[in-house]
Amino acid sequence: xxxxxxxxxxxxxxxxxxxxxxxxxxxxxxxxxxxxxxxxxxxxxxxxxxxxxxxxxxxxxxxxxxxxxxxxxxxxxxxxxxxxxxxxxxxxxxxxxxxxxxxxxxxxxxxxxxxxxxxxxxxxxxxxxxxxxxxxxxxxxxxxxxxxxxxxxxxxxxxxxxxxxxxxxxxxxxxxxxxxxxxxxxxxxxxxxxxxxxxxxxxxxxxxxxxxxxxxxxxxxxxxxxxxxxxxxxxxxxxxxxxxxxxxxxxxxxxxxxxxxxxxxxxxxxxxxxxxxxxxxxxxxxxxxxxxxxxxxxxxxxxxx
Ligand SMILES: *[C@@H]1O[C@H](CO)[C@@H](O)[C@H](O)[C@H]1NC(C)=O
Ligand SMILES: *[C@@H]1O[C@H](CO)[C@@H](O)[C@H](O)[C@H]1NC(C)=O
Ligand SMILES: *[C@@H]1O[C@H](CO)[C@@H](O)[C@H](O)[C@H]1NC(C)=O
Ligand SMILES: *[C@@H]1O[C@H](CO)[C@@H](O)[C@H](O)[C@H]1NC(C)=O
Ligand SMILES: *[C@@H]1O[C@H](CO)[C@@H](O)[C@H](O)[C@H]1NC(C)=O
Ligand SMILES: *[C@@H]1O[C@H](CO)[C@@H](O)[C@H](O)[C@H]1NC(C)=O
Numbered sequence: 683x684x685x686x687x688x689x690x691x692x693x694x695x696x697x698x699x700x701x702x703x704x705x706x707x708x709x710x711x712x713x714x715x716x717x718x719x720x721x722x723x724x725x726x727x728x729x730x731x732x733x734x735x736x737x738x739x740x741x742x743x744x745x746x747x748x749x750x751x752x753x754x755x756x757x758x759x760x761x762x763x764x765x766x767x768x769x770x771x772x773x774x775x776x777x778x779x780x781x782x783x784x785x786x787x788x789x790x791x792x793x794x795x796x797x798x799x800x801x802x803x804x805x806x807x808x809x810x811x812x813x814x815x816x817x818x819x820x821x822x823x824x825x826x827x828x829x830x831x832x833x834x835x836x837x838x839x840x841x842x843x844x845x846x847x848x849x850x851x852x853x854x855x856x857x858x859x860x861x862x863x864x865x866x867x868x869x870x871x872x873x874x875x876x877x878x879x880x881x882x883x884x885x886x887x888x889x890x891x892x893x894x895x896x897x898x899x900x901x902x903x904x905x906x907x908x909x910x911x912x913x914x915x916x917x918x919x920x921x922x923x924x925x926x927x928x929x930x931x932x933x934x935x936x937x938x939x940x941x942x943x944x945x946x947x948x949x950x951x952x953x954x955x956x957x958x959x960x961x962x963x964x965x966x967x968x969x970x971x972x973x974x975x976x977x978x979x980x981x982x983x984x985x986x987x
Contacts, residue, residue, distance in 0.1 A: 709744060709901050717871065718742035721893070729900075733872045734893040735762075735769055743871035746903065749778075751918055752836050752926035753905030755868045756843075758828035759791075761800060762894045766793025766825070768876025768887025771896040773831050777864035779914075782810045785861035787833050787840055787852075791824065792879045793887075793894070800824050801951065804842050806852045808859035814973070816850055817952040821945070828899060837862055837922070838932035848934055848942040849949075855978050863918040865908045872896050955979070 710728025721734040721742035735741040746755075755775065762769055774788040786807040791800055802818040822829065832843035840852040840861075854860035872894065876887040887894075906924040908917035921927055934942065955976035961969035 709898065712748075712901060712903060713744040713746055716743050716745040716869075721872075726899075731870075731898040731901075732895050733771075733870065733898070734895040735872045735874060736893045737889060738874050738876075738887075741871060741873040743869060743873075746868045748903075748905075748907045749865035749867050749917070750903075750905035750907045751863075751865050751921035752924065753903070754832055754834040755905065756830055756832040756900070756902040757870070757898050758830045758900045759824075759870075760826075760828045760897045761791050761824045762793055762872075762896055763825045765796045765888050765891050766800070766894060767795045767880040767885045768874060769793040769894045770873055770875040770879050772869065772871045772873075773833075774870075775833055775835070775866040775868045776807075777861070777866050779864070780810075784810055785864050785866060786812070787835065787842075787861075787866070789831050789833070789842065791896075792875075794880055795885055802844070802849075804850050806840060808861050811859050813954060814852070815952060815954050816950065818849060818945070818949045819951050820844075821949055828897070830900070833868075835861070835866075836930035837927050838930045841934070847945060848938050849945050851934065851942070851979075853975065853979065853982065855975055858975055862922075863914065865914055865917050868903070870898065 708728040709731040710724045715722045718741055721736055721740060722744060723732040723734075724730070725732070731744065733742040733744070757773065759771070759773060761771055770793065771791040772789065774786060774790070776786040777784045784807060786805070788803070788805040790803040790805070792803055794800055799819050802820050802824075803815060804817070805812060805815045807814075830843075830845050832841075832846070834841040834843060838854050841848050842850040852860075854862070874887060876885075877883050880886075906921035906926045908921075912920075955972065958970060958972040958976065962972055
């Protein structure tokens with residue numbers, strides 16, 4: 683390649699990406715209200731955000747203005763107090779474009795009747811392949827105070843953290859889908875899902891209790907941002923050489939592994955790998971095969987991978 687085109691490529695790569703670094707984020711400055719603007723309220727100059735669900739069809743959503751590839755997005759959330767049955771509060775990242783090929787990393791908080799525990803639901807889609815749900819019962823009351831939820835994403839792994847404790851890892855295994863090329867936005871929303879969310883849809887929202895509100899603070903975006911107008915490929919190429927991707931951390935620390943194991947043992951209420959294995963054991967002829975990462979994860983945990 684001629685020197686001049688190399689210089690040009692480097693310049694393009696530089697322009698395609700902006701590293702946000704340690705700039706502290708603010709909901710008002712960093713996000714757009716993309717659904718139900720009358721149900722989103724910024725206070726404290728945008729440091730604090732309240733999202734409300736006022737009736738069956740009127741909730742709210744905010745979306746980051748910038749898309750990114752790799753990094754971590756954190757925010758502290760205090761979930762709907764009291765009877766939150768039928769409501770779902772979300773905190774997730776997703777690519778745009780063709781949904782059947784999209785990437786997504788989810789935290790979803792499924793409400794419950796007063797006194798019954800929320801469900802902390804996690805999922806991931808890579809190239810449109812989803813159905814990788816793992817659910818936990820929170821080990822704290824997520825409605826009593828703010829707790830810090832983090833989505834960490836690098837070329838090796840995705841990690842879900844709660845108050846800096848890892849609860850789940852989704853790894854990049856050769857040959858299996860993993861998000862690396864599609865920019866994602868980060869989203870937060872509250873919506874009505876009383877047809878399925880609480881005890882399988884058996885417990886409905888009590889609309890006399892509306893509005894249902896979730897509160898947010900301390901938005902923290904440490905991401906490799908795509909520059910305005912950059913193509914997906916230009917952003918992917920730039921972010922692949924950003925500090926969020928170069929020499930990525932490919933394993934949790936030993937301490938984090940112990941923390942994760944303890945939380946998984948104590949608080950998992952649903953795991954798609956266990957479900958798939960149960961189905962295969964019951965009816966090997968017709969059950970869907972166990973997703974390949976399930977066995978690879980077990981080997982990794984036993985140090986055989
Ligand atoms: C904010 O969201 C609204 C509704 O989706 C959209 O029309 C508008 O263009 C967005 N603004 C920015 C700056 O992204
Ligand atoms: C829900 O609330 C919105 C305002 O937030 C209102 O426009 C709409 O008519 C309400 N829908 C129902 C079914 O009450
Ligand atoms: C979306 O992707 C699917 C799967 O590759 C493909 O069949 C479909 O044609 C695509 N749709 C569009 C609108 O590009
Ligand atoms: C992650 O996955 C991509 C595509 O599947 C692959 O090219 C890349 O080498 C993987 N990266 C790591 C660090 O494993
Ligand atoms: C939330 O957790 C992340 C990951 O551990 C951490 O980097 C961030 O500082 C935490 N935010 C707050 C406000 O504690
Ligand atoms: C709600 O509470 C019930 C009873 O403790 C529990 O079975 C269920 O998993 C909880 N969560 C949801 C979202 O229904």
